[in-house]
Amino acid sequence: MRELAVSGNADLDPRLQLALANRRSGMRGFATASTEADEVSVIAHVRTLKAWREHPDVMAGAQLGKAKGRGFLVTGRIPIDRVEALAAETDILDLRAAQPVHPTLGASVEQTGADPASFPEGFDPQGGDGVVIGIVDYGCDFAHRNFMRADGSSRLESIWDQLGIASIDSPMGYGRRYSAAQIDAALSASDPYDALGYGPEPDSPLRTGTHGTHVMDIAGGNGTGSGQAGIAPEATLIFVDIAASDISRMGPGVVNQHFGDSVQLLEAVRYIFDEAGDRPCVVNLSLGTNGGPHDGSSLVEQGIDALVEGDSNRAIVIAAGNSHGDGTHTSGRATASGSLDIGWSHPGEWGGEFELWYDGDRRLEVELIAPDGTRFGPVRPGSSLPLGDHEVIIFIASIVGNRTNGDNAIGIWVAENVMEGEWTVRLTNMTSQDTDFHAWIERDDYAQSYFTQPVESHTLGSISTSRKAIVVGAFDGHKASLPIYTYSSTGPTRDGREKPEVSAPGQNVFAARSRTTGGVTRKSGTSMAAPAVSGLIALLYADAARRGQDLSIDELRDELIRRARRDPPKGRKGTWHPRRGFGRAHI
Structure with missing residues (x-):
């Protein structure tokens, strides 16, 4: 094993550095649903939209909205060979590669108070009629009768299959969009x-082909087929089947065609909000990833x-994750001028990712030591x-002054x-001050490495630490004590904010x-809890619309917390718990 060429830009996103290192080692890229060979999906912070849209090296994607402070947030695809040049341009303030996102594999109606017979006086959401529920997930069985009206037509307004063969009207230039008319025509065929x-894939790994169907039914199924309606049975449904990750450039075997990435996730949400138009809309993300600053x-x-701050009546609900007890987070303190060892047990067969974050005014040197004692490094701050x-086997990057928060990060692949x-x-602490850190291992549902x-x-998924998303933990709604679901992830965020907001049934949900x-089928996890809250939000939006009211995302969050049931049942209302949130979500 030899040292390969490194990027000349020391503060470049480590994932982009990894892609460049593989390219320079002679490894060819590959085409995916959204990229050509030797392209990479990115999220960018840019000064002007015009410069991004008209750049000759950029295939522009979605416009997400205004960034904090200045500029705009956008997505796009760029050639790997042009990454460094683009990152150095003054109009591009930051450039980040996509991250893989995974499904976060859950008595929902009864425990959330969504049975119309139990609605409080004056509350009339009409089943979520007039509200759009968007699901970004894996596998949508549009032929299940829970997603049909009484006349046999589909309640799905559209499906965007990001892995589908592109057509002239493909959203963001890739995948295939199916309209309600096309879905209705298919439903009349012998094989829809x-x-x-x-x-949906019948036998996909980890049963991801069934995940999205289950999630959508909890949020908005009408019970026509199963006899049990979901939370908002009259809501309009839009589904995005998220495409595979295309940024894990550690070798062809690493890219798993059953998981999506964060760029395509953001583009999926943008698509749903655009389709919803002026109607209230909530998007459910029962997906997650561990890499990132968690702040x-x-x-x-x-x-x-x-995406949710620009307009009223827009919400994104995210599952907290199922990382409690799986050993994927650790934290500690490297004493002044001292050394500290972190043990990382690795199964060997599958690749692994490690990410560590610490204050920007400190400096940590890192060395990786294999089980047989072979040493890799040390790698000083600001180098990789x-x-x-012929391809990268091990990659270590140490970033000083991350552009988004000023903190330092160490990444190991x-x-x-x-x-x-x-x-x-x-x-090894290179400063005379103690240095606190948090570290996470990326999820691997096949063979998880662990600390x-x-x-x-601090085991929340990294997208679950968003400031404006509604984050949901899970509990067991079948037991009288309503215990928290064993694996439901734990807050707070790395910067100390109180997430999750609420919890919902997530154990053995049919x-x-x-x-x-x-x-029907039974599943468990925060993936099942999140859509219950998405359905509740659809009901809240519908009731507010009936009264001529709009809800900002902050007003919606306050309303969910105000309505939450005490958790545990004898606890003090309004007290936040790192796994239960402010209580059990309820009408």
Whole structure:
């Protein structure tokens, strides 16, 4: 294993540095649903929209909104070979590669008070009629009767399959959009999936083909097929089947065609809000990722905030994540001028990602030590170390002064089939002051690596620390004590904000099963809790619209917290809990 060429831009996003290192080692890129070969999806902070849209090296994507302070947040695709040049341009304030996002695999109506018989006096949401619920997920069974009206027509206004074959009207230039008319025509065929050219995968890894169907039914199914309606059975539905990640450039085997990325996630939300037009709209994201600063400052989180701050009656609901107890977070203190070891147990077969964040006025040197004692590094602050032969096997980057928050970050990527066992990340404090840090390991649903000394706080997914998103934990609604779901992630955010806001039923939740017209299946997780709250928000929007009222995202958050039931049942109302939030979401 040899040292490979490094980027000349030391503060460039480590994921982009990794893509460049692989390119310079001779490894060819590959085309994906949204990119050509040797392109990369990015989120950018730019001075002007015109400069981004008209740049010859940029295929512009979505306009997300105004950035904090100045400029705008946008998405796009750029050639890997032009990354450094673009990052150096004065009109481009920051450039970040996409991150992988994964499904966060949940008595919902009863526990949330969504049964019309239990509505408080004067509350009349009419089942969410007039409100759009958008689902960004994996696998939509449009043929399940819970998503049909009494006349057999679809309640789905559109489906955007980001992996579909592009057509002239493809949103953002990729994937395939299916209109309500096309869906209705397919429903009249003997094989609706074949007729439409789209359907949930019956046997996909991790059953992701069934995930989105289940999530959508909790939020807005009408019970026509299963006999049990979801929270907002009269809402209009829009579904985006999110495309695969195209930024894990550690080798062809690393890219998993069943997970999406953060750029396509933001573009999916933009699409849904555009389709909704003037109607109130809530978008559910039962998805997550661990990499990032966990303080609301990442461009992904800023994009989420920008999408809901510009207009009233816009909300994004995100599952808190299922990382409690999985060993993917640790924190600690490197004493002044001292060293500290972090144990990282790695299964070897699958690749892994490690990310550590600390204050910008401190300096940590990092060294990676393999289970057999082989040392990689040390890597000083402001430098990087790509190692490999024909492709990058190990990549270590140490960023000083991250552009979005001023903090420092250390990123470590290891490719699949590295040495199995306990790796050591050795930190050496180069300053005369103690240095506190937080570190996270990226999720891997096949074979999760973990810290040997984990810390169970701060385990929220990184997009779940957005400032304006409504974040939802999970509890077991089947037991009298309503215990928190075992794996429901723990707040607060790295900068100390109180997330999640609320919790909802997420243990053994029965909802629509894909590839059936009326069947149900059981799933658990915060993925199942989030759509219950999305459905509640649809009801709140519908009731407010009936009374001629608009709700800003801050007003909506306050209303959810005000209505939340005490949690635990005998607790003091209004008290925040790092896993339960301010209480159990309720009408």
